[in-house]
Amino acid sequence: MPKITIHRDGEAHQGDIAADSNLVVLAGIRKFPYPHLSYMCGMGKCGTCKSRIVAGAEQLPEPNWREKKTLGDEALAEGYRLVCQLRIFEDFEIEQEGPVRGPRKRMP
Numbered sequence: 001m002p003k004i005t006i007h008r009d010g011e012a013h014q015g016d017i018a019a020d021s022n023l024v025v026l027a028g029i030r031k032f033p034y035p036h037l038s039y040m041c042g043m044g045k046c047g048t049c050k051s052r053i054v055a056g057a058e059q060l061p062e063p064n065w066r067e068k069k070t071l072g073d074e075a076l077a078e079g080y081r082l083v084c085q086l087r088i089f090e091d092f093e094i095e096q097e098g099p100v101r102g103p104r105k106r107m108p
């Protein structure tokens with residue numbers, strides 16, 4: 001069971017997830033890493049889930065075309081990824097900057 005650590009503003013938030021999970025999908029159904037993960041579109045377009053990979057990068061595939069387009073070469077070279085594009089199999093540690101941002105609540 002992969003252990004996930006999210007660093008933000010000097011705090012570390014930890015939780016376990018099932019292997020082969022996507023962090024944005026989990027947050028979308030209000031499971032950890034909710035409410036500690038910033039994300040919006042879940043489709044690699046908005047860049048809100050941009051994260052610096054602190055540990056666990058070796059399990060990740062090469063960046064896909066969405067990550068290349070949204071992040072650009074410089075951010076990728078600095079170790080940033082779009083976590084909405086990733087499935088996690090092993091322990092994983094990321095850092096996000098700024099306040100947590102998420103999709104707006106739907107009005108009834």
Ligand code: FES
Pocket residue numbers: 024039040041042043044045046047048049050070082083084085
């Ligand atoms: S949530 Fe929009 S790019 Fe990942």
